[in-house]
Amino acid sequence: MLKKTFKWVGIVLACIFSLLIVAYAYIYLSTEARFNKKYSFREDPVTLSTDTAVLTRGAHLVAIKACDDCHGPDLAGKVFIDDPLLGRIVSSNLTSGKGGRPSDYGVVDWLKALRHAVNKEGKPLLFMPSHEIVQLSKADIVAILSYLQTIPPVDSDLPTHDIRFLGRILTHFDKVPLLPVDMIDHNMGWPKEVEENVSAAFGKYLVAVCTGCHRENLKGGGPIAPGLPPVADITATGRVGQMTEEQFMNTLRTGVTPEGRSLNPKEMPWPTTSKYTDTELKAIYAYLKSI
Ligand code: HEC
Ligand code: HEC
Known part of the structure; x- marks a missing residue:
């Protein structure tokens, strides 16, 4: 029996x-099949600039949009996730050095990467947050690309991506933003120019980079990836509602909350938010307080 x-x-x-x-x-x-699908998106070229004010703006945007966080301080690319279960994700070398942008990498190729999340051949870029970058105005994209033409070439020898067991399962159920190409409205055109001042409208324009972790409605939620903490609600009814403007700015600049708790820079990227100007942080605060 x-x-x-x-x-x-x-x-x-x-x-x-x-x-x-x-x-x-x-x-x-x-x-x-999704990683290897080929897309053909159309982009009209934009005219780049060598004006100092534009280049300075471009350098600032590269810092606050965290390009250097993922692509490395010299923008020569790096292995930025290597987890036995999730897999290895490698960011590209954005310089003209060996292993970087080839000499025939044109403005339209840049635009396809930044606004559609595909490479020169039309294949999806993995984990590159183009669904956030596509919300930048034409003037800001021109500033970023103009600045990137001026960075020194750095040679790199990077491995390829290797998406493993858990990475594939989470991708299949759309639990990780591995395929931004599927998260973009490819016909949206250029967003409207927003005036740079202390206003909720400018704040709203700036928080696109926060939504990747704090969610579309900025109300936070569960951890973004296994092993990370839950993400805070940063609206008026959440954490930011309990902070004065000064406390908010201080938290984003020093990584220390009003209660004296230190935020882990690997979880909440305050070294990047510390680079925002006063006007930008005040505008973000105004917007968060309005929701
Ligand atoms: C969250 C991390 C992250 C951030 C932030 C990020 N990137 Fe990327 N980016 C990546 C990864 C990963 C790749 C490689 C994708 C691939 O090859 O599949 C990539 C690829 C690219 C490519 C494509 C190059 C090619 O091989 O065709 C360009 C161009 C690029 N990034 C520019 C930028 C710029 C400019 C910024 C800031 C405005 C930025 N990235 C911000 C992660 C990031
Ligand atoms: C890479 C993911 C990520 C991004 C991008 C991000 N955050 Fe966070 N943030 C977190 C996580 C995770 C926490 C919770 C950390 C904790 O409680 O230890 C957090 C916490 C916070 C807090 C609350 C701190 C407190 O007092 O508890 C504020 C305010 C905040 N983020 C603002 C922002 C703003 C504004 C942006 C965009 C400019 C942003 N964050 C972008 C992940 C992120």
Whole structure:
């Protein structure tokens, strides 16, 4: 009797195991197809500038949009996620050095990467947050690209991506922003220019980079990836509602909350938010207080 029970338990387990293997094989193939799909998006070229004010603005945007955070301080790319279960994600070398942008990498190629999340060949860029960058005005994109023409070439020898078991499962269920190409309205055109002053409108324009973690409505939620803490609600009814403008600015500049708690820069990227100007932080505060 006992022997028979064991036999049946064994058969059931074997069936479940086989089903899991088939399910994973399906997920593997379908994510592989999404990673290798080819797109053709149209972009008209923009005219770059060598004006000092534009280049200074570009350098500031590269700092506050965290390009250097992911692409490395010299923008020569780096392995920025390497997890045994999730996989390895590698950012590109944005300089003209070896392993970087080829000599025929034109303005339209830059625009396809920044506004559509595809590379020169039209294949999806993994984890590159173009769904946030596409919300930048034409003037800001021109400033970024103009500045990037002036950075010194740095040679790099980077490995390729390697998306593993958990990374594929989370991608399949759209739990990680691995395929920004699928998160963009590719026909949206250029966003409206927003005047740079202490206003909720300018704040709203700036917080696109916060939504990746704090969610579209900025009300926070569960951890963005396994092993990270939950993300705070930063609206008027959440954390920011309890802060004065000065406390808010201080938190984003020093990573220390009004209660004296130190935020981990790997979880809440305050070294990047510390680079915002007073006007920018005050505008973000005004906007967050309005929701
Ligand atoms: C969250 C991290 C992250 C941030 C922030 C980020 N990138 Fe990227 N970017 C990546 C990764 C990862 C890739 C590589 C994607 C691939 O090859 O699949 C990439 C690819 C690119 C490419 C494509 C190059 C190519 O191979 O065709 C360009 C151009 C680029 N990034 C520019 C920028 C600029 C400019 C900024 C700031 C405005 C920026 N990135 C911000 C992660 C990031
Ligand atoms: C890479 C993900 C990420 C991005 C991008 C991000 N945050 Fe956060 N933020 C977090 C996490 C995670 C926490 C919670 C950290 C904790 O409680 O230890 C947090 C906490 C905060 C807090 C609350 C601190 C407190 O007192 O508890 C504020 C305010 C905040 N973020 C503002 C912003 C603003 C404004 C932006 C955009 C300019 C932004 N964050 C971008 C992940 C992020």
